[in-house]
Amino acid sequence: MKNYGVNELRKMFLDFFEGKGHLVMKSFSLVPHNDNSLLLINAGMAPLKPYFTGQEIPPCNRMATCQKCIRTGDIENIGKTARHGTFFEMLGNFSFGDYFKKEAIAWSWEFLTEVVGLDADRLYPSVYLEDDEAYEIWNKEIGVPKDKIFRFGKEDNFWEHGSGPCGPCSEIYYDRGEKYGCGKPDCTVGCDCDRYIEIWNNVFTQFNGDGKGNYELLENKNIDTGMGLERLAAAVQDVDSIFDVDTIHALRTKVCEFADKEYKKEYKDDVSIRIVTDHIRSATFMISDGIMPSNEGRGYVLRRIIRRASRHGRLLGIEDMFLSKLSETVIESSKDGYPELFEKKDFIFNVLTQEETKFNKTIDQGLTILNDMCDEMKKEGKTELSGEYAFKLHDTYGFPLDLTKEILEEKNLHVDEEGFLSAMNVQKEKARGARKETNYMGADATVYEEIDVEITSKFVGYDNLTHISKITALTTEDSLAEALTDGQIGTIFVEETPFYATMGGQAADVGFISVEGGKFKVEDTIKLSGGKIGHIGIVIEGMFKIGDRAVLTVDEKSRTNTCKNHSATHLLQKALRTVLGSHVEQAGSFVTNDRLRFDFSHFSAMTGEEISRVEKIVNDEIAAGLLVDTQEMSIEEAKKTGAMALFGEKYGATVRVVRMGDFSTELCGGTHVNNTHSISAFKIISEAGIAAGVRRIEALTGNGVFAYYQELEDMLEQAAKIVKTNPASLIEKLEHMMSDSKVMQSEIESLKSKAAKEALGDVMDQIKLVKGVKLLATKVNGIEMNGLRELGDQLKEKIGEGVVVIISVVDEKVNLIAMATEQAVKKGAHAGNLIKGISGLVGGSGGGRPNMAQAGGKNPNGAEAALIEAANILENQL
Ligand code: ATP
Ligand code: MG
Secondary structure, eight states: OOOHHHHHHHHHHHHHHHHHTTTTEOOSEEEEESSSTTOOOOSTTTGGGHHHSSSSSSSSSEEEEEEEOOOOGGGGGGGTSSOOSSEEEEEEEESSSOOOOOHHHHHIIIIIIISSOOOGEEEEEEEETOOOHHHIIIIIIOOOOEEEEOEEOOOHHHHSSSSSSEEEEEEEEEEEEGGGGGOOOOOOOOOSSEEEEEEEEEEEEEEEEESOOOEEEEEEEEEEEEEHHHHHHHHHHTOSSSSGGGGHHHHHHHHHHHTTOTSSOOOOOOOOHHHHHHHHHHHHHHHHHTTOOOSSSHHHHHHHHHHHHHHHHHHTOOSOOOOOHHHHHHHHHHHTTOHHHHHHHHHHHHHHHHHHHHHHHHHHHHHHHHHHHHHHHHHHOOOOOOOOHHEEEEHHOOHHHHHHHHHHHTTTEOOOOOHHHHHHHHHHHHHHTTSSSSTTTTTTTTGGGOOOOOOOOOEOTOOOOOEEEEEEEEOSSSSSEEEEEEEEEEEEEEEEEEEOOSBBBBBOOOOEEEEEEEEEEEEEEEEEEETTTEEEEEEEEEEETTTOOOEEEOOHHOOOOOOOOHHHHHHHHHHHHHHHHHHHHHEEEEESSSSSSEEESSOOEEEEHHHHHHHHHHHHHHHHTTTEEEEEEEHHHHOOOOOOOOOOOOOSEEEEEEEEEETHHHHHOOOOSSBBBGGGEEEEEEEEEEEEEEEEEEEEEEHHEEEEEHHHHHHHHHHHHHSSOOGGHHHHHHHHHHHHHHHHHHHHHHHHHHHHHHHHHHHGOOOOTTTTEEEEEEEEHHHOOHHHHHHHHHHHHSSSEEEEEEEETTTEEEEEEEEEEEHHHTOEEEEEHHHHHHHHTOOOEEESSSSSEEEEESOOOGGOOOHHHHHHHHHHHO
């Protein structure tokens, strides 16, 4: 047998099946397309599912692929068995209602024994217990002796996944020789050890199962096979494991080089070496398919794999960053089959390096803490880490449970996993029970009640936007925390903060809090009872611990704009009192960085003129450049200044008075501009009633006003473009168009009546005499009820005396009308009864007065019969 390389074997397989009429396709992405049932592609058939279920038509009835696969379910096996990787390549040939068992079995045998040259004596097929057909093919047609064919039960040899297409399989095992065996007397095909390894699985999809054990034979039977490329290579190259085949061997050697370790010296080291070797392959391929490390879904699978690799690297004594360097070797040996690896190599290196850096930080922190915990356990003579501790590591320090487990295992210790789960549940319960009051990020407001009452925060941000202070308390979304790490959502408390918390109608500041190596994005700032100010947000990088010195930085642009809007609100209030009268009282206000909202008492809608006057006053005071002055004083003193206090508001012993020149004086705790000039412009964009006697104004300032006008201008341009003119001529153009349209409207009207009259000419010769009374019964198309009445009147006039019946068919609908002149009625004609008698024939019902009646129906096919029946009824009436 020739010693073929992995890249050669891949090609040999695909060429072989191409020769058997198969369409060879490139591997699909590891990320499933339109398939929510699967996190990652785990078999060659997975991306072809729509062809098997018949949802889509395959480009060819025979296909072959070499598919990248990830099996996280095998993660515990990695490094411990010879045949499992989390990443591997699966060779597969597929038949969609084309060839079946006979060919599939024969070709797999031909490929293994003739193309690759594996020793036929060492190959053992297995079939499903009841699949005599496959058994016979193996025995009679291929010539495998009966004692070498194994029959296995459903568990091993029946492929089924819920309901849908399913069927028996036939696996091919390769005997790698006694030296790989477990030595047990009953060791044979099917044993869990590494002597007989399954290399190929042929699935015969011949049934449709209902998921309850009932099977129906499929009309179009399919073939789905899968052979691990690495396992095939291990057999062909006659090496110990998939980690010894040519391509992976090169990578494994690199790992040993970095670790300065020799392979096959220490079992424990070897396991770590194999884990790193496998995981870096998985990670490299996953990133090349666009997966990014994250805390959920496939992103989490990737994160876990990278972190595990990094951790085992450390166990091997690798101190420097090494993942991206190893990834280079992966790319080098696989880029022929997967050019995307090479194309995206810089990106892959980047992602790996970033994740490795992040994890190193977490590990350093967590390890120190875990070591302390272990020391404590040793002192107390315990071998089990409490679930509570393990949970704390996981929850507070982002240290994964599986890592805790592994580290403990190395020290012959273990963790109380049940305790871990119950600690997690307790926390979840607590969170659920407390979820009555939540802030917008979903955090339980009640978690804040657990903070030490001694802890308070001082606002120091009227004039400063940055400040350094000490972290005094931290919470996650639902519990107190000693630290917050990467990616966690939580709340930070400090002694002194420049962040303004939502209060007095002014929205909170946003910005950043940083510590050495850490950054937290503040998305909201809240004022809590007990004088605490909480900064809610997310840790972008690093770790935040109680006691850390933090630099707090308010987003300047957002604060500046909020100040403009808040100061403008004071000017607005005064202007409203000036224009509308002193009954105007503030009923509420809300100021953010992009607009202001002011609610006030007033009993009618403001006129356009009033709005303009208010705007002008405010803009004049802006232009006047009034100094804004703030002072703290007692409430009595404040009242003497004539400050406008809010009705029903509680004030403390001292209050803050905000004055803008001599124009406005208000009690206010908010932040303001230093001079009204900075507001630059003010514009009311809406005025509306929100309750009886309460109006609401929304307005813009500064750049908001300019952006608003810009938008209006763009709209104007667009409108002008639509009617093919420029904004300056838009009004003139629209006036023209309106008068043109009026002319056209009247032309349409006259055309319509002309058309109706023309129709009249044709119906005059349809008049019949029924017992001396003229009857005009006719059918028209497309005339609605209004037009029908008009037409009826015209016909009536035209015939002088008599009865008119018109049926109009409009799409699937029928309109009927009957009219009788005075004379006809005198002679006994009754339009109402006539309609009653014929409307049933067109699928409707109706009636009316003797001289006039109408109805609607749903059956146009009955129109002719209805016209004939009209004559009969009239005859009986007379
Ligand atoms: P095993 O019992 O050895 O885990 P399996 O029954 O899970 O194998 P299948 O689901 O039938 O395997 O997959 C088809 C083929 O894919 C197998 O015959 C094997 O060659 C290969 N294969 C499966 N899992 C892995 C893995 N984790 N690493 C490498 N190759 C694998
Ligand atoms: Mg398996």
